[in-house]
Amino acid sequence: MMMKTSLLCLLVLTSLLCCKTHQAHLTINPSRYEFFQGESVSLSCEEDNSSAGWTVRRETTYRKSTCGDGWGKVEGSVCSITYVFKIESGKYWCESREGAASSSIQLTVTGTTAPSNLLAAYSKDGSPIRTEPAGHMTLHHVTSSDEDLYKCRIGSHGESPSSRISVSGQRNITAEPGDNAILPCRADENKDVIVVEWRRTDLESDQYVLVYRDSQFFREGQSPSFSNRVGLLDVKNGDVSLVLKNVTTDDTGTYECRVVQGGNNRWKRSLLDIEPICIIPLRVEPGNQDGGNKDGLKEDGGNEEKQKADGGIKDGGTKTGLVVSYFVLLWFFLLMLL
Template identity: 50%
Template sequence: MTMETSFLSVLALTSLLFCSTYQVHLTVSPSSSQYFQGKSVSLSCEEENSSAGWTVWRNTTIRRSKCGDGWGEIKGSVCVINYILKKDTGVYWCGSINGSSSSINVTVGGSVILQSPVLPVMEGDDVTLSCRARNPTHNLPAAFFKDGVFIGNESSGNLILLHVSSSDEGLYKCNIRGHGESPSSRISVKDKPPATSKAPPPTSSPLQLLLTVFRHLMVFCPYFISTFLLVSICRNKWPASNKVCGGQSVQELEERVEDVTKQHHL
């Protein structure tokens, strides 16, 4: 295998890994999984670096198509549905030559809708489900159901799921007496990422401290003592500071002892 072939192989593998980890997600504004007919809804593809090259797609009971192909209006990097209708109910996602994002379900209701999170919620979080009537717009008492089973009445029209877990996953809907029932929306719960905690600093036992001191003494003392003895001998033999002892002046040897002492204290 030539060097050029090896380089191209590595480049291809790197590109493959890059594309497989390419992250983009679809956002919806206002953030809800259900809407009343006639509302304006904006969808955009968001990626860490830029949204260039990504297009909003959908799959409805009619056909699979991209924004601008018979539905929606492209405004920059945003796809706007100015007047959403029941026929716009379907699965939406972002697509490009690099792959596709995870999909979300958008439902267009009639007289009653259930406002719930669009994306999967994090395990342990609190989640609010709001049951709303088209008219009147103020909150009304509502009954809530999970997987077709009644789970409670809420006078405010809001059901709060505390510290959600996988057992809270399912299809939810609500009913407002005299107004009707909402479509169903699925609540999905994703695992909470493991907490990253810093390891506590190691504690030193008295024995470890004693061994550390002893080790420093073993390293420092022989050099210090030998140098000190050499200076003492030279000083007694040659009192004048300009004399040379062992190739060095007595003054230099004294300075060395002083430097070693300072380094040990540091």
């Protein structure tokens, strides 16, 4: 009996050893669970048996998804996010091809702005302009001479990427329903584009028209009305113009373009606090197909022809009357001779 029991225990132990799964764990760099929007973060799956094919997955308020599916860059078992958004707060974990999952961690991303008691030193094309509190500067009565690259530094908090300001008259874009509209906007073509964000001013604060990051389009939080209808013209060459396909009258509004470009220093601030580099009003309305006016012109033409016809009748009557009078006078003259 004891031999049977020992044999059974040995079989169970052997089964457990044979069926042991290799467990991965998720590592974060920097090693913390809270981030400010705009920071970079790398997540990697570390496990002895690399053949398991572990990937990083997450669950946010929007959906469950895998790194590379609209967010993050995949390099082996490492998932890198260049510029993390607040809406990317959620649960992250590693998952193998076989469906095994590691324990999850909770990442929190919060927005931040420059403290109001700190002074920001602004520069234009590398030359200092002035220092302003509250982390923003306003240019009044701008002219074409204000066009240039601007950036700012806040003490030990770091330096912002350069942003180009273009000065021009406000450009209104008009389109008809069904057209493809292009809303023009250009970034500095000499610097890599990290993030492009297009918004419409009347949308909810947590919705956007388009967000481009890490060479792919970010879908979470996009307004459903723009899904699969928007794109960018030529990001690699700095042309971040918005392409809006098959427009409708509901697309009418004012659109704003914001861009974050490359630089070794990341400025830890909210994307929404960045001033737009382009503001483009779009008006979508049916074309001027005023059939009533055209019909009116035709009717006027008909009246004109009628007037000509009437004129012909009047002229004909006058000519007939003159001929009759001539014969009457001739007949009267002959009678007098007789």
